[in-house]
Amino acid sequence: MPESMRLLKPFAVTAQLGYAIPTKASVNEEDEETGLLFAAPVPRAFNWGGTLQYSMPYLKSSVQDLGLPAFINRMIPIVEWNLSTETSNFSGEERTTGTINPGAIYVADKFQLAVEAIIPVNRASGDNVGVMGQLHLYLDDIFPHSIGKPLFGPTSVAEGVGY
Amino acid sequence: MRNLKLALLLLTLLGCSTAAQAHALLEHASPAVGSTVASSPGSVTLYFTERLEPKFSGGEVRGPGGARVDRGASVSGNVMRLGVGGLRPGRYSVTWHALSVDTHKTQGSFSFQVGK
Numbered sequence: 201m202p203e204s205m206r207l208l209k210p211f212a213v214t215a216q217l218g219y220a221i222p223t224k225a226s227v228n229e230e231d232e233e234t235g236l237l238f239a240a241p242v243p244r245a246f247n248w249g250g251t252l253q254y255s256m257p258y259l260k261s262s263v264q265d266l267g268l269p270a271f272i273n274r275m276i277p278i279v280e281w282n283l284s285t286e287t288s289n290f291s292g293e294e295r296t297t298g299t300i301n302p303g304a305i306y307v308a309d310k311f312q313l314a315v316e317a318i319i320p321v322n323r324a325s326g327d328n329v330g331v332m333g334q335l336h337l338y339l340d341d342i343f344p345h346s347i348g349k350p351l352f353g354p355t356s357v358a359e360g361v362g363y
Numbered sequence: 364m365r366n367l368k369l370a371l372l373l374l375t376l377l378g379c380s381t382a383a384q385a386h387a388l389l390e391h392a393s394p395a396v397g398s399t400v401a402s403s404p405g406s407v408t409l410y411f412t413e414r415l416e417p418k419f420s421g422g423e424v425r426g427p428g429g430a431r432v433d434r435g436a437s438v439s440g441n442v443m444r445l446g447v448g449g450l451r452p453g454r455y456s457v458t459w460h461a462l463s464v465d466t467h468k469t470q471g472s473f474s475f476q477v478g479k
Contacts, residue, residue, distance in 0.1 A: 203454075206397070261389040262473050264397030309412060341386075344465050 210259040215250040225289060243286035249298070253278040257307060276305040280316065294324035301332065310341045387413040387420075387441075387463035389471055399476040403450035407433070407475075409443040413463040422459035426450070452478030 201209060222242040229240040253276050260266070260273045283298030303316025314334040320326035340348035390410045394400045407424055417438035424433040424445050432455070434446035443459060455477060460470040 257388065260391075261396060262471055265391060265395040267395075341465065348465065350466075 206263050207259070209263050210255040212253050212255060213250065214253075216248065218247040219287075220245045220247055220284075241289045241291055243290040244288045246285045246287050247283070248285070249280065249282040251278055251280045253305075271306075274307050276307065278303055278305060278314075278316070281321075283321065294322055297322065297325040299325060303332075310338050312336045312338075386465065386467035387411045387415055387461040387469050389459070389473075390441075392457070392473065394475040396473040397475065399479070401478065403448065403477055405446075405448060407445040407447055407457055409445075409457075409459055411441045411443070411461060411463075413465065414441050415443065416462045416464055419462035420460065422457060425456050425458075427453035427455070450477045 221244055224242055226239040226241050228237050230237055256268070256273050256275045256277075260268070280301040280303075281298065282301070283296060285296040298321050299318045300321060301316040301318050303314060305312055305314040312335075314332075314336075316332045316334075318326075318330035318332055320329075342348070388411065389396075390412050392410065393408045394404055407422075409422065415438050420438050420443060421436040422433075422443055422445050423431050423436075424447055426432045432447055432450060434448075437444050437446075443461070445457070453476070454474055456472060456474045458470070458472040460468070462468050
């Protein structure tokens with residue numbers, strides 16, 4: 201990437217693909233109006249998703265230190281999309297459902313916190329916007345002298361050989 | 364519909380991205396990452412977020428032609444110093460690798476400009 205476009209370097213794109221094959225072609229469900237049981241088809245589905253994110257930590261440490269506040273330098277703005285497209289044995293309703301989730305991740309030394317909105321891509325995916333929070337604790341950093349050290353062998357680099 | 368919503372929620376939670384954990388990351392450097400300095404610095408100093416294991420941490424500075432121009436690395440605490448001197452105008456690249464005292468490896472690189 202040319203030097204003039206260096207501010208684009210912190211962008212990252214991830215993708216995930218999968219194909220879901222149910223173990224049963226149908227399951228019994230109760231009709232909400234009549235109360236009668238009926239065989240509801242369980243479709244095969246192509247699950248696909250991805251993220252677009254911009255790493256402020258990478259911008260500061262590897263591209264250009266802009267002198268921004270520390271709080272900003274620990275942020276990763278992110279947009280995720282998780283979608284599922286039914287490929288067979290579907291009921292005839294909307295075949296693609298899923299959500300788009302814009303948000304941000306805050307990366308601290310011993311934890312990271314993510315908050316994202318959950319926006320349905322169509323009516324079949326949901327009627328309302330939700331919010332999702334996720335907290336990751338770095339247990340080996342929080343408890344470096346107990347669960348954060350090796351169970352067997354040397355417990356520090358100085359004791360090890362050729363780590 | 365309830366199953367569909369449950370599946371979508373599960374898919375969303377499983378798909379939620381995670382960033383790299385924070386260990387010995389570069390806090391700041393002198394000259395600053397991506398900066399331009401008017402004249403040659405006496406050293407390139409890297410400040411990390413964690414203390415480093417000196418035996419397993421190091422770095423190098425390479426000039427515009429790709430030749431190594433540093434005099435080696437010295438590490439103390441969370442500071443790594445790469446001695447340089449008399450750098451001519453041009454863009455210099457710094458690569459580093461570190462092993463924090465909690466035994467996690469990290470590495471990185473950046474560049475800075477000497478002169479216009």
